[in-house]
Amino acid sequence: MKSARAAWRGLEPVHGMIYFVPEARRRYADLGLSGHAGYFASRSAAFGRASAELVISTFYNFNPEVVRQALDGVWDTATPQQVLEARYAAAGEALRRAGIHEPSDRDEILALSRRAAEAACDSAQGRPLFAAHAALPWPQEPLLQLWHAQTLLREFRGDGHVACLLSEGVGGLEALILHAATGDVPAGFLKVSRAWPEDEWAAVAERLRERGLLDGDSLSSEGAALRRHIEDRTDRLALPAYSVLGDTGCERLAELAPSFGRAVVEAGLLKFG
Known part of the structure; x- marks a missing residue:
């Protein structure tokens, strides 16, 4: 379980950068989408013409009113297919800027991550955001295949995490x-x-203090225990993707992943704003 979590953490920047890079903002702006509209439309486009309520339920932790405002009329401005194409184009541009296409072990990490992502498809039930992305065709370019694989692994884990929080x-x-x-x-x-x-943040924080989960602005011992419990359950729910690799394959993926993640960070692809 530890190596699976390490593999996901190490490679996560390869996917996560898409929410920060200027390449994505430019591509979405070219379609007439800016700010939150670009984010919510691009991540939900795999659903098709996703409603705000579907995005609120599956993204889970965003302010619902902002989601509704961002998606108001968005699919009249651009089609889901146009948004998906823009997202993949931006991912390729940004990752090439970070040199992710160059490492000699890229093919090995692609093979491992793709095998894990494809194995996750056998456990798609109850994971709507993952399932929507898993239904998309695999890109032809190896660099984008790596990004797509980590996208699937990220959404697979994320859906499991939402289930844990809800429960x-x-x-x-x-x-x-x-x-x-x-x-x-x-x-x-x-x-x-x-x-x-x-004001909403402060009100909910106070309720968490009343529940004994916060001590001031820090976790109480009970809150820390709950966080560990949720993270451990999330790890276990992510295992169907990684178990196909076996211990050796999972450890190898965990060994290779950090250098790819560091390349993304060092290239400045995760800068907010």
């Missing part, structure tokens, strides 16, 4: 506040990126 009675904003309380991600970034106003 533990942790709502979307509650999950963000508990995440911020770990100190791993600044609260300010989560407020802005998920578009939650300060």
Whole structure:
């Protein structure tokens, strides 16, 4: 389980950069989509003409009103296919800028990650965001195949994480506040990126303190235990993707992944704003 989590963490920047790079913003702007509209349309385009309510339910932790505003009329401005094409084009441009197409072990990591992503398709039930992306055709270019593979692995894990949060009675904003309380991600970034106003954040934080999950702005011992429980369950739910690799293959993927993730970070592809 540890090697599977390490493999996902190490390679995650290869997917995650698409939400930050200027290549994506330019491509979406060319279609008439800017700001939140580009983000929500691009990530949900695999559903087709996704409604705001579908995006709210599957993305889980975004301010619903911002989602509704962002998606209002978006599919009259651009088709889902146009948005998908823009997203893949931007991913290729950005990853080439980071030199991800050059490493000699790219083919090996592609083979491992694609095998894991394809294995995940046997456990798609109950994972709507993953299933929508898994139904898309695989790109022809190896670089984009790697990005697509990690996209599938990310959404597979993410759907499992949402299921864990839901089963533990942790709502979307509650999950963000508990995440911020770990100190791993600044609260300010989560407020802005998920578009939650300060007063709503403060009100929910107070409820979490009343539940004994927060001590001030930090996790209480009970809150830390709940976070560990949810993360451990998320890891277990992600295993169907990685178990096909066996211990050796999973450890090899975990060994290769960090250098690709570092290349993305060092190229500045994860800069917010």
